[in-house]
Amino acid sequence: MACSYHARSSVYIIDGRVTINGVRIPPCPSKSTCVTVINNKVFVGGYEWTGKQWEKTIRALWHLIF
Secondary structure, eight states: OOOOOOSSOOEEEETTEEEETTEEEOOOSSOOOOEEEETTEEEETTEEEOSSSEEEOHHHHHHHHO
């Protein structure tokens, strides 16, 4: 499942279900609800959504800490 992001991305987490721009994606492995959207990239709890799967990246960890 591919998601297209726009300048105004909307990300919702309700009951562990993640929705980006109205498209439901697989749940994030993290139980955190801390969401950051920068340059159309979505970061949740130390994970980054790559368009296909959640990946633990250094950039995602940076957004979690700071």
